[in-house]
Every structure is written in C-alpha cells, then in structure tokens.
Amino acid sequence: QKEVEQDPGPLSVPEGAIVSLNCTYSNSAFQYFMWYRQYSRKGPELLMYTYSSGNKEDGRFTAQVDKSSKYISLFIRDSQPSDSATYLCAMSEEDTGNQFYFGTGTSLTVIP
Amino acid sequence: DTAVSQTPKYLVTQMGNDKSIKCEQNLGHDTMYWYKQDSKKFLKIMFSYNNKELIINETVPNRFSPKSPDKAHLNLHINSLELGDSAVYFCASSQWGRTEAFFGQGTRLTVV
Numbered sequence: 001q002k003e004v005e006q007d008p009g010p011l012s013v014p015e016g017a018i019v020s021l022n023c024t025y026s027n028s029a030f031q032y033f034m035w036y037r038q039y040s041r042k043g044p045e046l047l048m049y050t051y052s053s054g055n056k057e058d059g060r061f062t063a064q065v066d067k068s069s070k071y072i073s074l075f076i077r078d079s080q081p082s083d084s085a086t087y088l089c090a091m092s093e094e095d096t097g098n099q100f101y102f103g104t105g106t107s108l109t110v111i112p
Numbered sequence: 113d114t115a116v117s118q119t120p121k122y123l124v125t126q127m128g129n130d131k132s133i134k135c136e137q138n139l140g141h142d143t144m145y146w147y148k149q150d151s152k153k154f155l156k157i158m159f160s161y162n163n164k165e166l167i168i169n170e171t172v173p174n175r176f177s178p179k180s181p182d183k184a185h186l187n188l189h190i191n192s193l194e195l196g197d198s199a200v201y202f203c204a205s206s207q208w209g210r211t212e213a214f215f216g217q218g219t220r221l222t223v224v
Binding site for chain 1: 202214
C-alpha cells in the first residue's frame with residue numbers, strides 16, 4: 001500500500017464548476033502538505049503548501065488539511081480551461097531531509 | 113531564465129547502453145533530487161543530495177549512479193539500460209528545511 005493515495009480520475013467538469021481533489025495518507029508523522037500542478041509534458045509546479053492542519057486560500061484555490069482523518073483536499077473555484085492538468089498531492093515529515101511522498105495525481109479537464 | 117534545467121529533454125536508446133542526464137539549477141538551492149515518474153504519473157524519489165552529500169538513496173538498482181560536482185548540478189548516469197527504465201526522470205531542487213521543491217521539465221527516456 002502506498003503512503004499517499006489519490007484518486008487518479010480522470011475528472012471532467014464544465015467551466016465555472018467547483019472542483020474538489022483529495023488525498024488520503026497513512027503516515028501520521030506527515031506535517032507538510034503540498035499540491036502540485038503538472039501540465040502535459042511539463043514538470044510539476046508547486047501550487048500551494050500548508051503546514052499541519054487547517055485551511056489556506058490563494059485566489060481561486062483553497063487547500064484543506066484534516067490530520068485527524070489523514071485527509072487533504074484542494075478546491076478550485078470558478079474552474080477555467082487553463083486549470084486542465086494533473087494535480088499531485090505531496091507530503092513530508094518534519095526533519096526528514098526534505099523527502100516528499102507523492103500521490104499518483106488526478107487528471108482534470110475543464111471543458112469550455 | 114530557467115530555474116531548473118535538464119538535458120536532454122528526450123532520450124531514445126537501445127537496451128544495454130549507458131547514458132547520462134544532466135541537471136542544473138540557478139536558484140541558489142542547496143538540495144537537489146532525482147525523481148522517476150512512471151506511465152501512471154507516480155512520482156518516486158530516487159536520490160537526494162544536500163551540499164553535494166548524498167542524503168536519500170531509495171531502493172534503486174545500482175546501475176543508477178548520481179553525481180553532484182557542486183551544489184548547482186546533479187547528474188544521473190545509468191548503466192546497462194533496461195526496458196523497465198523507460199520513464200520520465202525529473203530533477204528538482206529546494207532549500208534544505210523548506211518544503212517548496214522546484215522541478216525541471218523532465219527527461220523522457222525510452223529504452224528500445
């Protein structure tokens with residue numbers, strides 16, 4: 001069983017929809033939670049990161065962490081065709097040499 | 113100005129050959145990584161170097177040998193290539209203790 005589980009999708013939504021992307025994990029020592037966006041044939045780019053539990057908002061994007069349930073989410077409001085990409089969650093423990101554990105990614109298509 | 117650059121972008125080679133992938137970062141980071149992304153988009157860490165010192169060495173065949181001549185460079189040499197080595201290899205960098213990792217564009221390796 002992988003340390004981080006993510007629904008691979010694919011997910012297809014109409015433009016303007018609210019998108020919810022989720023990951024679950026098994027390692028209770030994870031403290032840092034990240035979301036990366038990867039366009040086709042490109043490298044992942046960091047979208048957001050949070051430390052420990054709570055919410056973080058950045059424009060149309062909101063990241064939520066629920067450590068008690070070992071569950072993290074990324075919400076995208078007013079989704080745009082340019083949001084079409086694969087979204088990868090990643091996590092790391094504190095003080096472990098920056099070792100990141102990635103989910104398998106969710107492929108999202110926003111239809112105009 | 114590219115932050116993390118890898119060369120080559122594409123690499124097609126025959127089984128049994130030896131090949132190298134080069135990575136350079138101009139972000140002033142002290143930690144660099146090699147990740148392998150399989151056909152299902154799963155990103156798995158292979159190696160991590162901090163200040164030219166090997167920090168993370170996951171279970172990777174010893175045909176793979178990383179080399180870090182300085183903090184800004186991390187190369188990956190692969191001996192006796194096998195069909196199963198076909199994947200996209202990503203170089204990344206970060207500052208030690210910080211969660212933001214920046215990825216290169218990837219090297220798509222195809223072994224025939």
